[in-house]
Amino acid sequence: MSDTKTIDTMLEVRDIKRDYELPGGFMKPKKTLHAVKGVSFKLERGKTLAIVGESGCGKSTLARMITFIDEPTSGELIIDGKTMDTRPGHLTSEMRQKVQIIFQNPYGSLNPRQKIGDVLGEPLAINTDLSPAERRNRATEMLIKVGLGPEHYNRYPHMFSGGQRQRIAIARALMMNPKLLVLDEPVSALDLSVQAQVLNLLADLQDEFNLTYVFISHDLSVVRYIADEVMVMYFGEAVEYGTRDEVFSNPKHEYTQTLFKATPKADVESIRARIAAKKAASAA
Amino acid sequence: MSLLQIDNLTVEFETANGWFRAVDGVSILVNKAEVLAIVGESGSGKSVSMLAVMGLLPWTAKITADRMLFEGKDIQALSGAERRKLIGKDIAMIFQEPIASLNPCFTVGFQIEEVLRIHLGLGKKERRARAIELFKQVGLPNPEERMNAFPHQMSGGQCQRVMIAIAIACNPKLLIADEPTTALDVTIQKQILDLIMDLQARTGMGLIMITHDMGVVAETADRVVVQYKGRKMEEADVLSLFENPKSNYTKALLAALPENATGDRLTTVSAFFDGNPEPAPSAGASAPGAQA
Numbered sequence: 001m002s003d004t005k006t007i008d009t010m011l012e013v014r015d016i017k018r019d020y021e022l023p024g025g026f027m028k029p030k031k032t033l034h035a036v037k038g039v040s041f042k043l044e045r046g047k048t049l050a051i052v053g054e055s056g057c058g059k060s061t062l063a064r065m066i067t068f069i070d071e072p073t074s075g076e077l078i079i080d081g082k083t084m085d086t087r088p089g090h091l092t093s094e095m096r097q098k099v100q101i102i103f104q105n106p107y108g109s110l111n112p113r114q115k116i117g118d119v120l121g122e123p124l125a126i127n128t129d130l131s132p133a134e135r136r137n138r139a140t141e142m143l144i145k146v147g148l149g150p151e152h153y154n155r156y157p158h159m160f161s162g163g164q165r166q167r168i169a170i171a172r173a174l175m176m177n178p179k180l181l182v183l184d185e186p187v188s189a190l191d192l193s194v195q196a197q198v199l200n201l202l203a204d205l206q207d208e209f210n211l212t213y214v215f216i217s218h219d220l221s222v223v224r225y226i227a228d229e230v231m232v233m234y235f236g237e238a239v240e241y242g243t244r245d246e247v248f249s250n251p252k253h254e255y256t257q258t259l260f261k262a263t264p265k266a267d268v269e270s271i272r273a274r275i276a277a278k279k280a281a282s283a284a
Numbered sequence: 285m286s287l288l289q290i291d292n293l294t295v296e297f298e299t300a301n302g303w304f305r306a307v308d309g310v311s312i313l314v315n316k317a318e319v320l321a322i323v324g325e326s327g328s329g330k331s332v333s334m335l336a337v338m339g340l341l342p343w344t345a346k347i348t349a350d351r352m353l354f355e356g357k358d359i360q361a362l363s364g365a366e367r368r369k370l371i372g373k374d375i376a377m378i379f380q381e382p383i384a385s386l387n388p389c390f391t392v393g394f395q396i397e398e399v400l401r402i403h404l405g406l407g408k409k410e411r412r413a414r415a416i417e418l419f420k421q422v423g424l425p426n427p428e429e430r431m432n433a434f435p436h437q438m439s440g441g442q443c444q445r446v447m448i449a450i451a452i453a454c455n456p457k458l459l460i461a462d463e464p465t466t467a468l469d470v471t472i473q474k475q476i477l478d479l480i481m482d483l484q485a486r487t488g489m490g491l492i493m494i495t496h497d498m499g500v501v502a503e504t505a506d507r508v509v510v511q512y513k514g515r516k517m518e519e520a521d522v523l524s525l526f527e528n529p530k531s532n533y534t535k536a537l538l539a540a541l542p543e544n545a546t547g548d549r550l551t552t553v554s555a556f557f558d559g560n561p562e563p564a565p566s567a568g569a570s571a572p573g574a575q576a
Contacts, residue, residue: 054469055440162326191325191496193553196540200549218470221499225542225550262474264499266541268527271502275523281485 009081010045010212011066011180016075018061035061037236038075043229045179046206048213050227050244052220052259058236059216063182066214067101080179093127100173104185106165110157116143116168117153123175138175146171147201163194167201174205182214187222199226220263224248232256287458287490288314288337288375291351295329295336298344306332308514314458317488319481321505321522323495323537329514330494334460338377339367355457373403376451378480380463382443386435392446393431399453418449422479441472445479452483458490465500477503498541502526510534 015038024030036058043049051059064070066077068084068091077084079098085091103109110119120139124130130138140150146167157165166186173181183202187195199222205211217223223230223244230247232240232255239253251257295307307329314320324330336347337359352359354375362370379385387395396418397411406414412431419427422445435443444464451459461480465473481504484491493504501508501522508525510518510533518531529535538544539551 054471192498192537192540193325196542196550196552199542200552203549220470221542225545258471262471264473264477264497264503266499266502266526266538266543268523271523271526274503278485 007042008045009042010047010079011043011214012041012076012078013062013066014040014076014078016040016062016065016077017073018058018065018070019073034236036065036072039231039233039238041229041231041238041241043212043214045212046210047228048206048215048226049229049231050215050217050223051231051233052218052223053233054218057233059233060184062233063101063184063214063216066180067099067182068096069101097127097176098178099180099182100176100178101182101184102166102169102173102186105189106162106169107157107189109169110165112157115154115156116160119157119168119172120175123172127176142171142175145174145205147197161194162190163198166190166194166198170198170201170205174209177209178211180212180214182216184216185218186215188217188219195222202226220259232259286313286353287316287318287355288312288492289351289353290333290337290349293333293336293347293349293352295332295341296346298346303346306514307336310509310511310514310516312492312509314490314492316457316490317484319484319491319493319504319506321493321495321501321508322511323498323501323508324511325496327513328511330511331462333511334377334462334492334494338371338375338460340377369403372399373454374456375458375460376454376456377460377462378444378447378451378464380466382440382447382467383435385447386443388435391432391434392438392443393433396446396450396453399450403454414453415449418453419446421452421483422446422449423475424449440468441476444468444472444476448476448479448483452487452489455487456489458492459484460492460494462494463496464493466495466497473500480504498537510537 016036017034017038018036020033020035022031022033039062041049051062053059061070065072068086071086071088077086079095084095117136117139120142121135124135124138140153143150143152148164148167157168160168186202187198190198202213203226206213215223215226227244230240230242230244231238232247232253234253234255240247240251240256247256251260290310290312293307293310293312294305296303296305310329310333312320312333322330332341335341336345337352341347349360354370359367359370386392393415396415400406400411400414415431416427419430424430424442424445438446464480465476468476477500480491493500495501505522507521508519509516510525510531512533517533518525518529520530525534526538529538536551536553540553542550
């Protein structure tokens with residue numbers, strides 16, 4: 001709590017590391033894989049940090065550590081001014097309620113045999129002593145909040161489209177009134193039209209509940225739209241970290257520049273340039 | 285002469301609630317050495333219409349078309365055996381999930397040699413040499429060693445390179461790429477797109493790029509067909525599509541791009557589009573063949 005001076009820091013990560021032991025075999029020694037090699041950042045309440053990087057760069061491992069799914073090998077995790085004791089058995093349900101995660105694939109993260117109402121009511125049944133009727137009310141309210149309706153309460157996940165399922169996953173994450181939401185590629189499985197709806201919903205919810213987002217993505221156009229701060233990860237290290245405008249206007253690291261170059265540009269100017277280049281190539 | 289000409293294609297599937305029309309009267313024309321992009325969200329029938337061309341739909345699907353010509357030959361009239369000779373040789377396809385579309389039980393070398401054996405009838409040594417050459421062409425490192433690798437031993441990007449190598453093995457006249465980069469990272473996507481476009485430019489094959497990513501369209505296409513709920517909304521060359529979209533749906537799609545956001549909320553397609561799918565007057569008459 002000592003370093004919360006003027007900025008209201010929601011999440012602080014100090015030199016966090018995660019190693020995985022790869023099992024050896026006969027005549028093959030054990031190997032250690034450094035998935036995250038010492039990452040530090042601070043995030044203000046109500047802001048969004050986007051973490052960008054290619055697959056295997058450790059961004060999802062970082063997300064799993066922030067949400068206590070994985071235990072960090074070393075480093076400190078400070079959430080809402082409190083240093084988290086991430087050793088197994090030392091986590092209180094109160095700490096867990098503050099942080100929630102939304103996964104990439106809404107098809108895989110919902111139990112196909114559980115009704116939506118039960119999906120949303122389950123966190124309440126476990127963590128609170130609300131009566132079934134109250135749980136039902138809360139779940140219905142949340143359904144309406146994320147743009148679904150009370151009539152969806154008794155339906156199963158397969159009866160929903162991808163965008164609707166992602167709304168359900170968001171609703172489930174919000175049931176315990178978390179303060180920090182980790183979104184692991186929440187829109188990459190969605191169509192462009194649905195993507196816009198889900199991003200708008202996330203922005204609305206952030207305004208309403210003053211939520212802090214850690215938004216993991218590899219789509220730079222989405223990041224540019226939603227993020228306040230951007231961190232670029234490459235092979236387990238944060239190679240670039242700054243405000244959105246700093247990173248987008250002046251990318252310093254080589255990998256960030258490659259990333260920007262690789263992102264398809266959908267503006268008229270670049271299409272013109274491409275067609276002109278093609279004409280020149282075919283004429284030559 | 286156009287390479288592929290499809291007129292008024294309709295594909296229907298039988299469901300418990302009667303026939304469901306997945307593709308509704310779509311006409312597509314691809315010229316030689318032309319890159320046509322078909323854009324649409326999931327369920328717009330963009331993949332189904334191409335699977336119908338390839339003959340890969342289950343027999344339960346009802347496919348009707350006024351005309352379905354490949355190089356002037358009627359595909360619909362072909363027998364199964366004749367069609368199999370055409371598919372994989374003159375028309376090749378790359379699918380979305382590279383790891384899932386390779387057989388996990390065989391080495392990638394075996395799988396590419398199979399194509400060369402069946403379609404070109406090459407001998408053992410020639411097959412191997414040609415396979416290695418193809419692997420080199422698609423930029424796989426250590427092509428000789430890679431011949432003996434199984435799909436699970438390679439990354440998604442490498443598997444997609446193998447798929448491309450298999451697709452171009454017989455120098456197809458038409459390549460259909462169904463969301464070739466959707467499952468890949470941005471940097472790998474760039475490499476794969478560059479590879480496909482480079483091969484297209486060198487061999488002069490026709491290319492149909494199926495995608496839902498407007499960025500990919502902007503980077504690759506000469507001409508674009510926009511599909512929504514099985515119907516063609518608009519057809520235009522790429523520049524006029526982005527500069528001056530005609531149908532409401534295309535306008536809505538472009539407005540929903542995060543980079544086109546105005547204010548702090550995105551324009552959603554439903555808000556813009558308002559369920560009014562008035563099909564734009566087909567711009568197809570002027571567009572085909574307009575490119576050099």
